[in-house]
Amino acid sequence: MAVTLCQVMGFVISLLGVAGVIASTCMDQWATEDLYDNPVTAIYSYSGLWRSCVRQSSGFTECRPYFTILGLPAMLQAVRALMIVGIILGAIGCLIAIFALKCLKMGNMEDSVKATMTLTSGIMFLLAGVCGIAGVSVFANLIVTSFLFTTYAEGGYGGGGMGGMGGGIAGLGGSLTPRYTFGPALFVGWIGGSVLVVGGVMMCMACRGMVPQEEKRQNYGVAYKAPSHHTTVYKSDTRPRQAYDESFRAQSMDGRHSNQQYV
Numbered sequence: 001m002a003v004t005l006c007q008v009m010g011f012v013i014s015l016l017g018v019a020g021v022i023a024s025t026c027m028d029q030w031a032t033e034d035l036y037d038n039p040v041t042a043i044y045s046y047s048g049l050w051r052s053c054v055r056q057s058s059g060f061t062e063c064r065p066y067f068t069i070l071g072l073p074a075m076l077q078a079v080r081a082l083m084i085v086g087i088i089l090g091a092i093g094c095l096i097a098i099f100a101l102k103c104l105k106m107g108n109m110e111d112s113v114k115a116t117m118t119l120t121s122g123i124m125f126l127l128a129g130v131c132g133i134a135g136v137s138v139f140a141n142l143i144v145t146s147f148l149f150t151t152y153a154e155g156g157y158g159g160g161g162m163g164g165m166g167g168g169i170a171g172l173g174g175s176l177t178p179r180y181t182f183g184p185a186l187f188v189g190w191i192g193g194s195v196l197v198v199g200g201v202m203m204c205m206a207c208r209g210m211v212p213q214e215e216k217r218q219n220y221g222v223a224y225k226a227p228s229h230h231t232t233v234y235k236s237d238t239r240p241r242q243a244y245d246e247s248f249r250a251q252s253m254d255g256r257h258s259n260q261q262y263v
Helices: 002-026 074-100 111-149 164-173 184-210 213-220 246-261
Strands: 031-033 043-047 051-056 061-065 180-182
Touching: 002 074, 002 111, 002 184, 031 111, 074 111, 074 184, 111 180, 111 184
Parallel strands: none
Antiparallel strands: 031 043, 031 180, 043 051, 051 061
């Protein structure tokens, strides 16, 4: 019962983690404009992995997709790749975990096969979580670098910056270059990746409890068994024996003497 509960909880948690990574990838607010000491308050800009947006004080929002792939910074493309790989691994892990659930009976599938599938899905969840956390962390590093080297002065960045993303947003915002800080999508991605890692660990723990005892002995070696001393019990012969009387003994003695005489 504990193994089944651990497996189901790991699957549900991993499913929530995959949903968090997908939501983070699709969100536009990866980098949001820092409003602290910002002289421009009529325009609020933010950007994501796929497009940059500008929201005016009137409530009108204008978003512009990144029409180029090769013109984007290499780190942004790496973040995209990490997030997509994490989503793919998480989706495949969820599909395998559904068929590996111990509470579902599918044909004559043995527990050893389900244990192997559970371990495979757990490893995929772990890798998906690591990819999600790594992608969000790389983008956060870009934001920190841009924030430290960006000043509110005319002429653009004071060194560093976020490349093509920041340039496009700054062009819409005017001559002053805005600073960017962490957006909600980063926190969603961090939480989703961490939840995926926890779910993957729970699936791996459930796999260990699903392996039959016989296969555990084969994998870890045959346990030492002390030699046993078997005592052989000889049963007494209960068959009836023929009674020998004195006449039969006398006849046998006479026969021996007669045989000795002919030698």
